Amino acid sequence: MIRVVLVDDQTLVRQGVRGLLELVPDIEVVGEASDGEEALAKVPELKPDVLLLDIRMPRLSGIAVLDALREADALPPTLVLTTFDDGDAAIAAIKAGAKGLMLKDVSLEDLAQAIRALADNKTAFQPAMTESLMTAIRRSPPASSDTYVAEALTVREREVLHLICAGYSNKEIADLLALAEGTVKNHVSNLLLKLDARDRTRAALKALQQGHLG
DSSP states (O other): OEEEEEEOSOHHHHHHHHHHHTTSTTEEEEEEESSHHHHHHHHHHHOOSEEEEESSOSSSOHHHHHHHHHHTTOOOOEEEEESSOOHHHHHHHHHTTOOEEEETTOOHHHHHHHHHHHHTTOOEEOHHHHHHHHHHHHHSOOOGGGOOOOOOOOHHHHHHHHHHHTTOOHHHHHHHHTOOHHHHHHHHHHHHHHTTOSSHHHHHHHHHHTTTTO
16 A cells, blocks of 8 residues: 655645545555645654645745755655646756656546556656656756766667656666666666766756757
């Protein structure tokens, strides 16, 4: 059973999402929070497998919640749900530690699949959100911490980066590119080194900012 905590300031949204997830046999909503401060109190105590988090909330935003939970080493895999197709907010959420992004009009089937993916240590990005995310990153200037000039990437490394951005796991990338999983792991390690990034998400962000996926 995948244990989920739902954080949203709109009661109707929380009730609606909870009601839908109650139809999914392998997912259980174990707690709710109506704002960011309540989330900071409940999430470390409940220790959910997946956190469903709204971005725009009173008292503390979703981004602030991500930052605070990460600093406290209490951040579970987090799927951000938003009403807005906002690439800039998506960038901020990913940098703060979110592992998935979806609009609130997502279908129950897609939401359940995303929750399962995050519980399995994967990522989940709705195609519409991925497109707005890439657009926002490409139009924004690199941050001062991202001015590192990456070494040239090979064609295969670019292919792997595209699939990382789409949320595919190493095994899924291996299947799609007809490679051994160990070979994909080597490509990912090389990408992290070349892009001076500490994880896959930051590697993808940096590659997009530096134009390596254009």
